[in-house]
Amino acid sequence: MRRVKGRDTTPEMTVRRALTKLGARYRLHRKALPGNPDIVMPGRKLAIFVHGCFWHGHDCARGSRVPKQNRDYWVAKVGRNVARDAKSQDALAALGWRAETIWECDLKDAGALEARLRDLLSLREAERERAPGRLRGASRARGGSLIRGR
Numbered sequence: 480m481r482r483v484k485g486r487d488t489t490p491e492m493t494v495r496r497a498l499t500k501l502g503a504r505y506r507l508h509r510k511a512l513p514g515n516p517d518i519v520m521p522g523r524k525l526a527i528f529v530h531g532c533f534w535h536g537h538d539c540a541r542g543s544r545v546p547k548q549n550r551d552y553w554v555a556k557v558g559r560n561v562a563r564d565a566k567s568q569d570a571l572a573a574l575g576w577r578a579e580t581i582w583e584c585d586l587k588d589a590g591a592l593e594a595r596l597r598d599l600l601s602l603r604e605a606e607r608e609r610a611p612g613r614l615r616g617a618s619r620a621r622g623g624s625l626i627r628g629r
């Protein structure tokens with residue numbers, strides 16, 4: 480079996496697209512950081528791991544499915560990954576970074592993923608209002624006096 484965590488895997492692309500949509504700027508695969516996070520925002524000191532549920536032992540349906548063949552091997556292997564992930568996150572925290580994990584199964588619900596990313600980026604209400612339509616619509620309803628006072 481091939482390791483899931485390679486460059487440009489689909490789950491990672493999904494997260495990157497969602498971040499771009501939110502206007503976030505990021506870098507990829509900073510090898511200098513513990514655990515080689517998938518997505519890095521140096522300005523925010525935010526490191527994001529996009530993890531496959533099986534490989535990284537997520538506590539979800541997909542994550543707890545272990546192949547029947549060589550069961551002990553897979554359990555041990557995933558266990559090592561989980562231990563390494565925890566160590567990387569501790570090391571990042573010690574360097575003052577915030578480490579967040581987005582799971583493969585989180586990507587099924589695009590709305591929830593966007594909400595989570597907004598939360599991570601701490602986008603405020605004012606920035607959300609800038610979304611096309613909402614603000615303009617509200618002003619127009621009040622008489623469209625946007626240019627008054629200029």
Ligand SMILES: [Zn+2]
Pocket residue numbers: 532537538539540541542582583584585
């Ligand atoms: Zn999962």
